[in-house]
Amino acid sequence: LLTLAIESSCDETSAAVLRGGRTILSNIISTQIPVHQKFGGVVPEIASRKHIVNIMPVIDECLQKAGVKLADIDQVAVTYGPGLVGALLVGVSAAKSLAFSLGVPLIGVNHLEGHIFANFLSTPDLEPPFMALVVSGGHTALVDVRGYNHFHMMGQTRDDAAGEAFDKIARVMGLPYPGGPRIDALAKEGNPLAIDFPQALNEKGNYEFSFSGLKSAVLNYINSEKMKGHELNKPDIAASFQRSVIEVLVAKAFQAVEEAGRDTLVLAGGVAANSGLEARLREEAAKRGVRFLYPSKILCTDNAAMIGCRGYYQSLSGRFSDLYLNAVPGLGLEDKEE
Ligand code: ATP
Ligand code: MG
Numbered sequence: 001l002l003t004l005a006i007e008s009s010c011d012e013t014s015a016a017v018l019r020g021g022r023t024i025l026s027n028i029i030s031t032q033i034p035v036h037q038k039f040g041g042v043v044p045e046i047a048s049r050k051h052i053v054n055i056m057p058v059i060d061e062c063l064q065k066a067g068v069k070l071a072d073i074d075q076v077a078v079t080y081g082p083g084l085v086g087a088l089l090v091g092v093s094a095a096k097s098l099a100f101s102l103g104v105p106l107i108g109v110n111h112l113e114g115h116i117f118a119n120f121l122s123t124p125d126l127e128p129p130f131m132a133l134v135v136s137g138g139h140t141a142l143v144d145v146r147g148y149n150h151f152h153m154m155g156q157t158r159d160d161a162a163g164e165a166f167d168k169i170a171r172v173m174g175l176p177y178p179g180g181p182r183i184d185a186l187a188k189e190g191n192p193l194a195i196d197f198p199q200a201l202n203e204k205g206n207y208e209f210s211f212s213g214l215k216s217a218v219l220n221y222i223n224s225e226k227m228k229g230h231e232l233n234k235p236d237i238a239a240s241f242q243r244s245v246i247e248v249l250v251a252k253a254f255q256a257v258e259e260a261g262r263d264t265l266v267l268a269g270g271v272a273a274n275s276g277l278e279a280r281l282r283e284e285a286a287k288r289g290v291r292f293l294y295p296s297k298i299l300c301t302d303n304a305a306m307i308g309c310r311g312y313y314q315s316l317s318g319r320f321s322d323l324y325l326n327a328v329p330g331l332g333l334e335d336k337e338e
């Protein structure tokens with residue numbers, strides 16, 4: 001069974017072909033990062049236009065690389081949310097047109113569930129149940145994955161996402177977009193204990209996150225250093241900020257693993273590429289005898305292969321979409337049992 005998958009929720013135009021649920025025949029990702037860099041962040045209108053220009057060439061390239069023809073495709077999976085409405089609409093429209101013209105089923109996929117499912121591609125023997133820590137550009141959540149189509153939300157962020165905080169702080173420090181990888185690199189040269197930033201909601205039994213207080217604390221620190229005429233120690237700021245984020249994520253993730261009685265923890269979303277986070281989770285998992293998994297770098301950030309994987313497992317439970325499928329920019333993660 002061949003699934004063609006399309007992803008265009010933010011600033012990556014991507015298309016993939018999967019055989020079954022876990023074999024990637026091709027996964028083409030055209031990133032717009034250089035286009036948005038001069039604005040310090042993603043400009044929605046520009047993103048939509050770029051998706052329109054890129055979508056058909058990316059789909060063509062992905063079919064070619066997979067060595068298949070459009071007529072070979074059995075179903076089309078597409079991200080319908082969350083994301084930028086104009087950006088999502090480009091992928092959704094392309095997917096609907098293709099599904100209609102080929103006469104094959106359409107599968108609308110939740111992008112965040114896709115991030116979690118990236119782990120099935122990286123780890124072929126992974127099976128539910130397991131705990132998933134989702135840390136992406138716009139979301140932070142702990143999800144108990146009880147089955148391929150059975151999710152239980154342990155908790156999510158009340159305000160900012162972890163990735164959002166990384167990007168905002170990088171911006172204030174004058175680092176180019178996207179800030180996450182820059183902070184990651186700087187943090188390696190800094191002292192994580194140099195500055196004592198808050199670790200919000202870090203209490204037992206609480207699975208909600210909050211990163212807006214931490215973001216303000218770092219911004220206030222930077223401003224007060226500037227007012228005092230001090231030179232900013234960027235590596236120390238990056239390392240100390242990153243430590244605050246990581247310690248909260250690690251503590252809550254393993255509490256959730258314990259409470260749900262899981263033996264496996266998976267990491268998902270763009271921030272999963274953070275080397276400090278990965279190292280701390282790995283260390284803590286080893287101590288506790290928990291299996292710890294995270295997707296390969298290319299599967300951490302936005303890509304269509306993860307959408308194809310999620311779409312495949314959705315199709316097994318007969319969850320198809322009709323041609324009225326619309327973009328849902330504010331789509332979130334929620335409990336699901338099918
Ligand atoms: P969402 O998936 O919530 O809709 P998104 O698709 O925009 O948001 P992601 O796919 O999760 O975002 O990936 C982008 C985010 O990952 C950005 O916030 C970026 O800064 C962050 N990121 C990427 N690499 C790293 C890293 N090494 N360390 C920290 N953050 C990182
Ligand atoms: Mg992106």
Ligand code: FE
Binds near residue numbers: 301
């Ligand atoms: Fe994403």
